[in-house]
Amino acid sequence: MKAKSIRQSITISGITLHRGEFATLKLQPIDIGSGIIFYKSGVKIALNYKNVVDTTMATTIGLNGVVIHTIEHLMSAVYSLGITDLLIELDSSEPPILDGSSLEFFKIIQNNGIIEHNINRKIIKIKKEIIIKDDSRFVSISPNNINSGFFIDSTISFSNKAIGIQSFNLEVTPENYLREIAPARTFGFLSEFENLKNRGLALGANYENVIVIGDDKILNTELRFENEFVRHKILDVIGDLSILGYKIDGNYKSFASSHTLNYALIKSILSNPKNYEIEN
């Protein structure tokens, strides 16, 4: 598997989910070995776990007072397409939310053209099982025994009957991702909307970009999958774990995953070199 970038610049605009701003995102090719770099207000912020500054409701990176929120949907598409080197310029503090999924990011980048570099994409091979728990919630990663690849098995459980208990598992490949995960949209509860708005969150949320859940029913849309909610959780997991900075070789499992738990998992993996091996 080779390192990859995009063939030419791409511009994507739209409203942002949490801050409700109008954002223009410019994706640009960048030199081999640069990695994923965000650029805003004259500051370059590398996609690196050391630059994660908040994981409440979304994953936020920042450096020198400049922050970028809600990077996970864009990163999920970028990771799944195998893109290793990319400059992401933003005029706002969040990428556009688009339809709440990563489908548009994935398709635009894919249609625009991806170029392969003449070096290999580095792989992080998980060597030890790591579990992060918080009450009944957990996220974990364990070594692959036979097949190599990034395997995800995720379960969620909500008392709201519109969601209930849902599980889904797959191997992350570009084909599986496009078909099974990219279309899955973010979701929110109408009952929590006022509270989020008061905290300065979900200001750009509307019936076009979030699956809105009322008292045990969905208020605004037909689902794209019966278990769209857990699929979106997996979309988020892929975006969050892309912060490792490598193609992942391991088995991820979770119950009620969150950005905070995913970030704790990343830090735990990287805290001890015996937990992993980097392969070229």
Ligand SMILES: [Zn+2]
């Ligand atoms: Zn999400």
